[in-house]
Amino acid sequence: MNGNTIFKSRxxxxxxxxxxxxxxxxxxxxxxxxxxxxxxxxxxxxxxxxIFTPPKFIGLQNYRNLVNDSLFWQSLRITTIYSVISVPxxxxxxxxxxxxxxxxxxxxxIFRTIYYLPSVVSGVAVSLLWVWIFNPDYGLANVMLRAxxxxxxxxLTDPHTALGSFIFMSLWGIGGGMIIYLxxxxxxxxxxxxxxxxxxxxxxxxxxxxxxxxxxxxIFYNLVMGIIGSFQVFTxxxxxxxxxxxxxxxxxxxxxxxxxxxxxxxxxxxxxxxxLFAIILVLTLLVLxxxxxxVYYEGERKR
Amino acid sequence: xxxxxxxxIELTIKFxxxxxxxxxxxxxxxxxxxxVSTSLKPASQVxxxxxKWIPHPIxxxxxxxxxxxxxxxLYLENTCIITFSVIAGTLFxxxxxxxxxxxxxxxxxxxxxxxxxxxxxxPSQVTMIPVFLMFRDVGxxxxxxxxxxxxxxxxxxxxxxxIRQFMMTxxxxxxxxxxxxxxxxxxxxxxxxxxxxxxxLAVVAIFTFLATWNDFMGPLIYxxxxxxxxxxxxxxxxxxHYGVTMHYLMAVSLIVMAPCLxxxxxxxxxxxxxxALVGIKG
Numbered sequence: 001m002n003g004n005t006i007f008k009s010r011x012x013x014x015x016x017x018x019x020x021x022x023x024x025x026x027x028x029x030x031x032x033x034x035x036x037x038x039x040x041x042x043x044x045x046x047x048x049x050x051i052f053t054p055p056k057f058i059g060l061q062n063y064r065n066l067v068n069d070s071l072f073w074q075s076l077r078i079t080t081i082y083s084v085i086s087v088p089x090x091x092x093x094x095x096x097x098x099x100x101x102x103x104x105x106x107x108x109x110i111f112r113t114i115y116y117l118p119s120v121v122s123g124v125a126v127s128l129l130w131v132w133i134f135n136p137d138y139g140l141a142n143v144m145l146r147a148x149x150x151x152x153x154x155x156l157t158d159p160h161t162a163l164g165s166f167i168f169m170s171l172w173g174i175g176g177g178m179i180i181y182l183x184x185x186x187x188x189x190x191x192x193x194x195x196x197x198x199x200x201x202x203x204x205x206x207x208x209x210x211x212x213x214x215x216x217x218x219i220f221y222n223l224v225m226g227i228i229g230s231f232q233v234f235t236x237x238x239x240x241x242x243x244x245x246x247x248x249x250x251x252x253x254x255x256x257x258x259x260x261x262x263x264x265x266x267x268x269x270x271x272x273x274x275x276l277f278a279i280i281l282v283l284t285l286l287v288l289x290x291x292x293x294x295v296y297y298e299g300e301r302k303r
Numbered sequence: 304x305x306x307x308x309x310x311x312i313e314l315t316i317k318f319x320x321x322x323x324x325x326x327x328x329x330x331x332x333x334x335x336x337x338x339v340s341t342s343l344k345p346a347s348q349v350x351x352x353x354x355k356w357i358p359h360p361i362x363x364x365x366x367x368x369x370x371x372x373x374x375x376x377l378y379l380e381n382t383c384i385i386t387f388s389v390i391a392g393t394l395f396x397x398x399x400x401x402x403x404x405x406x407x408x409x410x411x412x413x414x415x416x417x418x419x420x421x422x423x424x425x426p427s428q429v430t431m432i433p434v435f436l437m438f439r440d441v442g443x444x445x446x447x448x449x450x451x452x453x454x455x456x457x458x459x460x461x462x463x464x465x466i467r468q469f470m471m472t473x474x475x476x477x478x479x480x481x482x483x484x485x486x487x488x489x490x491x492x493x494x495x496x497x498x499x500x501x502x503x504l505a506v507v508a509i510f511t512f513l514a515t516w517n518d519f520m521g522p523l524i525y526x527x528x529x530x531x532x533x534x535x536x537x538x539x540x541x542x543x544h545y546g547v548t549m550h551y552l553m554a555v556s557l558i559v560m561a562p563c564l565x566x567x568x569x570x571x572x573x574x575x576x577x578x579a580l581v582g583i584k585g
Contacts (some may be wrong), residue, residue: 012408018488019409026400026419026463029456034422037430037437044432051436097327100320113571114328117335120567120574123517124538125556129338131542132549138350140337146353172334179575232426235519239539256428261524266432273428280426 045270055267062271072272074247075255078163082251083230086167091222094177095215101178102185112182116175127239130169131156134240156241159248166236166249177222184218185211213296220287220295227283231276252276342366342554349549362550369551370558373544377530378537385447385533386515389454393511394504397458401466402492406478419460435524449525450518454511462507469503470496506577509570513563534559 020027045062049055066072097115101108118126133140134155142152155165192210201209234253237243243250243258256276260269336356341349342365344358370376403409404416438449457463478491486494497504522533532540538559541547567574 015407015488016409019403019407019412022399022403022407022488022492023409023412023415025396025455026403026457027415029396029453030415030418030422032437033434033453033456034425034430037433038425040433040436041429051439097324100324103317103320105317105321105324111324111328112575113568114331116574117564117567118331120513120563121517121560122513123519124535125517125559128538128542128552128556129334132341132553133334133337135549138352138354140333140354143352143354144333172331175331183575228426232428238519238523239542253428257520260432260435266436270429270432273426273431276426277429281424284424 041270041273044267045274047267049266050264051266052264058267062268063275065268066271066275071247071250071255075250075252078248078250079231079233079252082163082167082233083227086170087223087226087230089167090170090174090177090226091219093171094174094222095181095219097174098178098181098185099211101182112179116179118172119175122173123235124239127236130165130236131240134165156249157245159246162241162245162248166233166240169236177226180218180222181215184215188214216295217297220291224284224287227287228280231280231283338553338557341550342557344550346548346550365550365554366558369547369554372547372551373537373541374530375534375537375555375558378532378534381447381531382516382533382535385450386512388447388451389515390508390511392451392454392456393458393462394508395458396455397462397507398466398497398500398504399492400457400463401470402496404463405467405470406475406492406496407488419457419463423460431524438525444525445527445531446525447531450515450521458511462511465507466500466503469500473499502573502576505570505573509566509573510577512566516563 044055046057046059047055048058048061101111101115105111136142136152136154136157139155141155145152153161153165156162188211192214193206196206196210232253233251234257237249237251237254238257241249243254252272253276256269256272259265259272340354340356340358343361343363344355344365345360345362348355348358400419404412434449438444443449453459473496478495481491481495517535518533519535519539522536523539526532526536529540538555541555542552
């Protein structure tokens with residue numbers, strides 16, 4: 001070995017050490033807040049554990065109990081309905097607004113600001129605002145309906161309309177998705193439209209064969225994020241209805257939270273968390289698998 | 304002739320689009336206006352149909368009365384402490400990790416990076432219970448530590464990914480030159496790389512601020528003494544508080560929202576680039 005290689009290997013060792021040091025907070029975080037808790041959570045899901053007495057191993061009993069728990073199925077049903085309706089609705093509405101804004105209209109920055117504004121606020125304050133908007137007697141929602149001579153609704157106070165109210169409210173937040181679409185639309189190369197025009201394509205054909213394919217990766221991203229988010233709704237349900245009336249807005253995570261921190265059924269709640277993980281994983285993989293059929297990546301063209 | 308016709312059609316289309324966008328804007332703004340209107344009403348005008356959009360007299364005092372019904376100033380302090388710590392921790396440790404991933408070679412680096420990204424798929428509910436039990440065992444329940452310590456240990460996969468992507472676009476020549484001048488690795492990171500990350504770090508800071516400021520589940524799980532409440536928790540408690548009516552509730556909610564709205568107006572450009580960055584690269 002000559003001096004140069006010794007020097008080099010010493011440098012490499014030093015770099016490796018520094019690399020580990022720089023990543024040390026993250027490594028510790030991964031270990032303490034991800035790897036260990038994931039294993040522990042899996043173990044707890046096989047036990048009966050009320051946090052006051054030591055956990056007792058009961059095998060698959062929690063998972064078996066889930067199957068017979070009507071509230072579990074109710075929460076799963078509610079959350080699925082919410083997801084299946086609100087995610088596509090937000091996708092289409094967000095995309096449509098982005099398309100409108102992408103036409104070179106005047107004052108687009110003002111429009112962009114206004115439509116995005118609701119996405120900046122979230123949490124308890126927004127939930128309280130919507131409780132007031134949905135007030136059956138004096139709320140804004142019924143004020144508007146009355147002004148339009150339409151029948152008023154009971155919104156959050158009626159089991160038939162409560163979940164619908166949540167879906168309606170979720171549309172107020174399409175601004176986040178809209179901005180992502182808008183950025184994507186502005187990135188579509190102009191020459192594609194020009195050559196489509198030269199081939200005699202009309203507006204619809206340009207949209208169908210240029211805009212839409214170029215936007216599919218972004219639609220895909222928004223779809224996956226939308227699904228994951230919709231299965232984790234919590235704050236709105238906790239603040240606005242606490243799951244009622246008649247469990248009609250008992251979202252999955254709300255029920256999980258109750259099992260864990262109100263009833264201290266830690267084993268049961270952990271089993272619920274793993275079922276949630278499985279659902280999200282399967283849905284994401286399904287979307288991912290389907291994406292080969294409808295998502296267009298620019299790189300493929302070159303092959 | 305056909306040219307003129309086409310221009311006329313285009314103008315009509317533009318006009319229609321304009322109309323739709325304007326109508327939509329009104330719908331999107333109405334909840335905010337409704338909120339402001341309610342927050343300024345005298346109690347007697349809150350529950351009235353048809354509603355009076357412009358209250359008379361305008362009750363600015365609602366903001367003071369609502370705010371002082373509960374110790375909201377204390378909740379504000381608590382929220383600021385937590386938010387500040389989370390932002391500082393995230394910016395520091397996420398950028399450290401990002402630097403390590405993008406500039407330094409060490410065994411297992413790429414696997415760790417993949418694992419870090421994989422944590423994005425893991426819903427927080429899976430780790431929630433064991434983490435809660437851990438904090439209980441070290442006696443940190445009812446303190447701010449459970450809400451901040453995670454930020455000092457990596458600061459979240461999204462942020463690491465974002466900063467790393469941004470770092471990859473920075474040319475390394477400057478760093479190599481500094482290295483030849485005898486600058487230490489930490490010196491390079493701190494004095495050469497970090498200043499070039501300003502935009503990216505600002506974006507991360509903004510979104511971390513919004514998430515922490517509005518976080519509800521974390522404080523709900525960990526904070527039990529009213530003295531330690533955050534604004535979000537205090538607001539929820541305020542809702543169930545005896546004798547609290549809508550005008551106070553809306554006034555305080557608006558105050559709680561205000562920093563988020565203000566931040567958005569001040570840093571609108573960063574928001575837009577940030578979202579586009581996360582959305583397209585993620």
